Amino acid sequence: MNDTSPPSHDLSYQPRRLWQSQMLPVRNMQYHLRSWEPEQPNRDLPLLVLAHGWMDVAASWQFVVDAFSDAFTQGRRIVAHDWRGFGLSRPQVACDSYYFTDYLADLDMLLEQLSPDAPVDLVGHSMGGNISCSYAGARAERIRRFVNLEGFGMPETRASQAPSRLAQWMDELRAQRGGSMGLSPYDSVEAVAARLQKTNRRLPRDKALWLAHHWAAPDQQGLWHILGDASHKVTNPYLYRADEALACLAAITAPTLSVEASDDSLGQWYKGRYTLEQYHDRLKHIPQCETAVVQDAGHMLHHDQPEAVASLIEDFCAR
Numbered sequence: 001m002n003d004t005s006p007p008s009h010d011l012s013y014q015p016r017r018l019w020q021s022q023m024l025p026v027r028n029m030q031y032h033l034r035s036w037e038p039e040q041p042n043r044d045l046p047l048l049v050l051a052h053g054w055m056d057v058a059a060s061w062q063f064v065v066d067a068f069s070d071a072f073t074q075g076r077r078i079v080a081h082d083w084r085g086f087g088l089s090r091p092q093v094a095c096d097s098y099y100f101t102d103y104l105a106d107l108d109m110l111l112e113q114l115s116p117d118a119p120v121d122l123v124g125h126s127m128g129g130n131i132s133c134s135y136a137g138a139r140a141e142r143i144r145r146f147v148n149l150e151g152f153g154m155p156e157t158r159a160s161q162a163p164s165r166l167a168q169w170m171d172e173l174r175a176q177r178g179g180s181m182g183l184s185p186y187d188s189v190e191a192v193a194a195r196l197q198k199t200n201r202r203l204p205r206d207k208a209l210w211l212a213h214h215w216a217a218p219d220q221q222g223l224w225h226i227l228g229d230a231s232h233k234v235t236n237p238y239l240y241r242a243d244e245a246l247a248c249l250a251a252i253t254a255p256t257l258s259v260e261a262s263d264d265s266l267g268q269w270y271k272g273r274y275t276l277e278q279y280h281d282r283l284k285h286i287p288q289c290e291t292a293v294v295q296d297a298g299h300m301l302h303h304d305q306p307e308a309v310a311s312l313i314e315d316f317c318a319r
Contacts, residue, residue: 013206016066017073023088026109027102032088033110034058035079036065042075046144047115048317050080051107053126055228057087059214060125063207064302067310072318081110083128085229087214096173096231100238103131104138111142119144119254121317124151125302136256137248145317146256149309150299152266153282155274156242169237176234183230185223192216192224202297202304211303242282249285256289257316259309261297290316 020037023030050061058080065078082089084106085098111120122143124132129151136143157165175181186192192212197203203211216224266276283289292312297304 013204013210015062015210017062019062019065024110024113026084026106029084029089029091031084031106031110032058032082033079033114034061034081035077036073037077038073038075040075041077045076046118046317047120048076048078048313049111049114049120049122050078051122051124051128051132052080052083052086053128055086055226055232056125057215057227058082059087059211061302062210063306064310064313067306068314072314079114082227083131085232087227090229094231095229096176097169097234097237098229098232100131100134100236104135107131107135108139108142121145121147122254123147123149123313125149126151126299130154133245133252134248136254137251140251140253143252143254146252146254147313147316148256148258149301150260150265152274152279153242153245154240155270157239159239161239165235165239166237169235172234176231181230181233183226183228183233185219185225186216187223189213189216189218189224192226200298200300200303203300207303246282246285249282250287252286254288255316256286257312258283258286258289258291259301259312260291260293261299261301261304262293262295263298265299 017036019034022033022035024033025031050058050064052058052060061080083103084091085095119142122132122136122145124130124147126149129148130153132146133148133151133153136146172181186195189209189212192215193205193208196208196211196215197205216226218224260276264276266274266279280291283291294301294305294308294312297308302309
């Protein structure tokens with residue numbers, strides 16, 4: 001394990017807590033893990049695992065980790081991983097599609113190495129929340145407490161959509177092979193930060209600049225590339241089965257906290273095809289589920305209001 005200090009860039013934001021970086025073997029690749037290790041670990045405290053969302057990286061959790069109280073972090077191990085195809089977790093062989101079940105198996109083997117004998121506290125954002133919902137149902141005994149940050153799932157699908165979905169997937173694979181689905185590079189890290197702020201109007205410039213150094217990396221020509229495989233843009237060939245998702249939710253035994261932002265992300269994405277009301281109906285399948293709302297926040301609520309998110313996680317996991 002190698003100690004990693006904050007980058008020496010002249011940035012306003014300075015992380016409060018230092019992290020360590022390591023690579024772990026997971027299935028057919030090396031997974032990148034970022035951890036915040038206490039000086040004197042308390043093995044009686046559960047490991048806290050933070051799972052990031054789509055086109056994001058483990059470093060995205062730094063602001064929340066910095067906002068945790070000293071009392072909560074004392075003796076507590078906290079880890080965040082880059083999902084396969086994101087950050088520094090890159091498959092050895094290029095792939096043209098990523099599948100949801102791969103993330104489940106990856107998480108299972110990560111936890112087998114990190115906390116083989118004790119259940120963990122699991123926090124997932126967006127895609128990481130959706131993965132964690134399925135995992136918390138399939139491996140209920142491995143999760144002590146579960147916090148889901150805007151991991152809403154997706155609109156229900158019909159079997160009749162399968163032919164067009166498969167055709168779309170194959171069309172996009174062709175387009176990808178032709179180079180039309182790549183991710184454009186940026187001229188500078190400042191341009192990357194501006195891109196992050198364009199996506200999230202609440203993200204302060206100092207945090208955007210700091211995050212840009214972990215969300216992207218320069219090539220030999222000085223162009224900055226997002227640390228996310230463009231293959232993630234390819235449509236999933238498999239339909240989202242709401243009944244299967246509900247079965248996983250019903251199998252969750254861990255006390256669960258569902259957190260959403262005051263901005264209605266679902267309303268913006270799906271234009272009535274899938275609503276917060278429908279999501280709340282799905283939550284009723286979880287045996288023990290509480291809900292909370294973070295005010296003045298959008299989908300990246302852990303960036304917008306890290307103190308509020310940290311407080312919710314801390315209070316829920318410390319009970």
